[in-house]
Amino acid sequence: MDFRDTPEEAAFRDEVRTWLSENLVGEFARIGGGRGTADEEHWDLRMEWERKLGGAGWIGLSWPTEYGGRGATFSEQAIFNEEYVKANAPGRITFFGEGLLGPTLVALGTEAQKQRFLPPILKAAELWCQGYSEPDAGSDLANVRTRAVLDGDEWVITGQKVWTTFAHHADWCFVITRTDFDAPAHQGISYILVPMRQPGVTYRPLRQMTGAGEFNEVFFDEARTPVDMVVGEVNGGWKTAMTTLGFERGTAFLSMQLAFEREWRNVADMARKNGAADDPVIRDRLAKAYAGVRIMAYNGMRMQTALAKTGKVGPEASIGKLYWSTWHRSLGELAMDILGPAGQIVPAAGGGEYVLDDLQRSYMFSRSETIYAGSSEIQKNIIGERVLGLPREPR
Amino acid sequence: MNFAFSEEQEELRRSVRRFLEDKSPVTEVRRLMETTEGYDPKVWAQMANELGLQSLHIPEAYGGQGFSFVELVVVLEEMGRALLCAPFFSTVCLAANAVLNAATEEQKQALLPGITSGETIATLAFTEPSGKWDANGITMEATPDGSGGYTLDGTKMFVLDGHVANLIVVAARAAGTGGTEGISFFTVPGDAAGLTRTALPTMDQTRKQAKLEFSGVKAELLGEAGAGWAALSKTLDQVAVCLAAEQVGGAQRCLDMSVEYAKVRIQFGRPIGSFQAIKHKCADMLLEVESSKSAAYYAGWAAAEDNDELPVVASLAKSYCSEAYFHAAAENIQIHGGIGFTWEHDAHLYFKRAKSSEILFGDPTYHRELLAQRIGI
Numbered sequence A: 001m002d003f004r005d006t007p008e009e010a011a012f013r014d015e016v017r018t019w020l021s022e023n024l025v026g027e028f029a030r031i032g033g034g035r036g037t038a039d040e041e042h043w044d045l046r047m048e049w050e051r052k053l054g055g056a057g058w059i060g061l062s063w064p065t066e067y068g069g070r071g072a073t074f075s076e077q078a079i080f081n082e083e084y085v086k087a088n089a090p091g092r093i094t095f096f097g098e099g100l101l102g103p104t105l106v107a108l109g110t111e112a113q114k115q116r117f118l119p120p121i122l123k124a125a126e127l128w129c130q131g132y133s134e135p136d137a138g139s140d141l142a143n144v145r146t147r148a149v150l151d152g153d154e155w156v157i158t159g160q161k162v163w164t165t166f167a168h169h170a171d172w173c174f175v176i177t178r179t180d181f182d183a184p185a186h187q188g189i190s191y192i193l194v195p196m197r198q199p200g201v202t203y204r205p206l207r208q209m210t211g212a213g214e215f216n217e218v219f220f221d222e223a224r225t226p227v228d229m230v231v232g233e234v235n236g237g238w239k240t241a242m243t244t245l246g247f248e249r250g251t252a253f254l255s256m257q258l259a260f261e262r263e264w265r266n267v268a269d270m271a272r273k274n275g276a277a278d279d280p281v282i283r284d285r286l287a288k289a290y291a292g293v294r295i296m297a298y299n300g301m302r303m304q305t306a307l308a309k310t311g312k313v314g315p316e317a318s319i320g321k322l323y324w325s326t327w328h329r330s331l332g333e334l335a336m337d338i339l340g341p342a343g344q345i346v347p348a349a350g351g352g353e354y355v356l357d358d359l360q361r362s363y364m365f366s367r368s369e370t371i372y373a374g375s376s377e378i379q380k381n382i383i384g385e386r387v388l389g390l391p392r393e394p395r
Numbered sequence B: 001m002n003f004a005f006s007e008e009q010e011e012l013r014r015s016v017r018r019f020l021e022d023k024s025p026v027t028e029v030r031r032l033m034e035t036t037e038g039y040d041p042k043v044w045a046q047m048a049n050e051l052g053l054q055s056l057h058i059p060e061a062y063g064g065q066g067f068s069f070v071e072l073v074v075v076l077e078e079m080g081r082a083l084l085c086a087p088f089f090s091t092v093c094l095a096a097n098a099v100l101n102a103a104t105e106e107q108k109q110a111l112l113p114g115i116t117s118g119e120t121i122a123t124l125a126f127t128e129p130s131g132k133w134d135a136n137g138i139t140m141e142a143t144p145d146g147s148g149g150y151t152l153d154g155t156k157m158f159v160l161d162g163h164v165a166n167l168i169v170v171a172a173r174a175a176g177t178g179g180t181e182g183i184s185f186f187t188v189p190g191d192a193a194g195l196t197r198t199a200l201p202t203m204d205q206t207r208k209q210a211k212l213e214f215s216g217v218k219a220e221l222l223g224e225a226g227a228g229w230a231a232l233s234k235t236l237d238q239v240a241v242c243l244a245a246e247q248v249g250g251a252q253r254c255l256d257m258s259v260e261y262a263k264v265r266i267q268f269g270r271p272i273g274s275f276q277a278i279k280h281k282c283a284d285m286l287l288e289v290e291s292s293k294s295a296a297y298y299a300g301w302a303a304a305e306d307n308d309e310l311p312v313v314a315s316l317a318k319s320y321c322s323e324a325y326f327h328a329a330a331e332n333i334q335i336h337g338g339i340g341f342t343w344e345h346d347a348h349l350y351f352k353r354a355k356s357s358e359i360l361f362g363d364p365t366y367h368r369e370l371l372a373q374r375i376g377i
Helices: A007-023 A026-031 A043-055 A074-086 A095-108 A111-122 A237-249 A256-274 A280-310 A317-344 A358-369 A376-387 B007-023 B026-033 B041-051 B069-082 B088-102 B105-116 B228-264 B276-305 B310-341 B347-359 B364-374
Strands: A128-131 A147-151 A154-162 A172-178 A189-195 A201-206 A215-226 B122-125 B141-144 B150-160 B167-174 B183-189 B195-200 B209-222
Touching: A007 A074, A026 A043, A074 A256, A074 A280, A095 A111, A095 A128, A095 A172, A095 A237, A147 A172, A154 A172, A154 A189, A172 A237, A189 A215, A189 A237, A237 A317, A256 A280, A256 A317, A256 A358, A280 A317, A280 B276, A280 B310, A280 B364, A317 A358, A317 A376, A317 B276, A376 B276, B007 B041, B007 B069, B026 B347, B069 B088, B069 B228, B069 B276, B088 B105, B088 B122, B088 B150, B088 B167, B088 B209, B088 B228, B105 B167, B122 B150, B150 B167, B150 B183, B167 B209, B183 B228, B228 B276, B228 B310, B228 B347, B276 B310, B310 B347, B310 B364
Parallel strands: A128 A172, B122 B167, B141 B167
Antiparallel strands: A147 A154, A154 A215, A172 A189, A201 A215, B141 B150, B150 B209, B167 B183, B183 B209, B195 B209
């Protein structure tokens, strides 16, 4: 047990710091850290920054070198994330490609798929979105009804997806479709890569309770994609979908802890400024939130060590997702209690629009976090059944 | 960065677990908790002679093995899991650490070998009838006797194993001082003249406490006069880490009991663990138990390193692990239903230990206030 950098880790950290100090300047430095994976502010500038990151080899750090990655260790990836957040560098746009599809392709993709799709992710040349949820397939994801039917050497896809972040920016979507209509729910699903820019794909923004519209409804109306765009087996897509979800619930969020700790600091600063920090109940809640965000870091480090030893995320990753989403939601509630009456007023900077300040936005947006990527209730089922071995609900 | 125990540390865990399964099964826990002494001298000697537990983290210069708090955390976790009835916490976590933090070199040479060999049962007496865990709780006065010694007058309460200890480390203050000023440590033999020791009937029978009444008791100064608070404060941080580790072991056992039962108890024709109402309780417990481990282990490392983070992570771990253990122990009873409420079932032993551990050395609210101060709120 040792929480200090090894000499190799220290050297890597230096390299990251040096690059950031030389490149995170001017307009890039002014943008500041992101406000979650769905944030769209300063889009063009952030895309330019992503291409800069990609050019310097900082995207897909831990991917194998034969596909353009650096083959970095988990600890190097974690060091990069730490330094990135500490430097208050721009919020990342390439999450869905780098964090979700990329690792899924590395694990389960064909050689051709890896060659075709990994390099553009690394260069931020192609953006991805995630086609999972549907109006009738939320927690019960295996109930997807979007159909894919083979027509010669192309799949023809028809159906509706919902809560699709960045659909309006994405070049491609990884879509869970039904390809066998007679098989049991989990056995008739295929995971298919579909180009977004074609006549058969339309989308419509969904306005959220925050007032913003980062999520979309996506409609596939006989959209087409080549036959070799299935990741994993045809009708074996449930396994692929769960592999992606494992990354979404696990490693992809390891880097969020530092951003949360920064947010805790902002809340504590607000409490000091407006005097709320003199209230013993607020003090208790602030200390509890601090303990919570530090333990999130300790949990992450334990998971990272386990990953470095076994190379896999297991169902334990569900503890992480349940943990951080619950923690963040209660921080949002604490922030509003600290803001007091001032929290009732939407900033004038919105020019009459319903635009929230950062703490208000976090208070609202965190309600989505205990729902997306598997609701807290689903996480608890997974923990109960796969980690603790409790019997499944009769179905 | 490496957040895992080494193979040697895992082996230590296995051997302590085997030892406790053999020497401290729940039948023994139940037998000893009914006694006033609250421990088995034979097992205490075996702990010292066969496993060297009392000497584990004490430097080799004083007859110890020179391991760190990380190893101590492993051992305490197993003791918490087994509800070991022994004066280990008082002797090793409280007294030995107080001596290590406060004593002169000569005093360490004199006092610690007895602890490492298992001959000395020791404790730390600092809390008084006010039940305060901070410097203001110490009102007992130490009066210089004019020939280099001191006499102590007053009452110490909630002293772990105070009725069986043969070495008592006492915190008292100089007349006319207050707060963190003027506090010193003293040592008193358990059979000192003028010392009246009363075993207290404890709600948690697996952990014994005593009231110690001092009336002109001759005492020897431990370390430097008036400089005791820094050493006591550090001792209390270390003790918080130790207790957090014990709590982790107890909480894990409660979770294990709950999960085992939820798999086999049938109601409405199916195991109760298949109902989400029960499953989700278990999932919440797992999250808290795992998080407690992360906190306690990290705090153990900070204590081992004796770094600046220790005060913050000690209060952090104690406040979190206290609530996690209590929650696990309470849910364990709920999941067991009626049987969990009986004297016969072991759930109440953990429920009581969880509550006494939550209160000892400051409850979660107390430690969160300390934490708030320590992080500058």
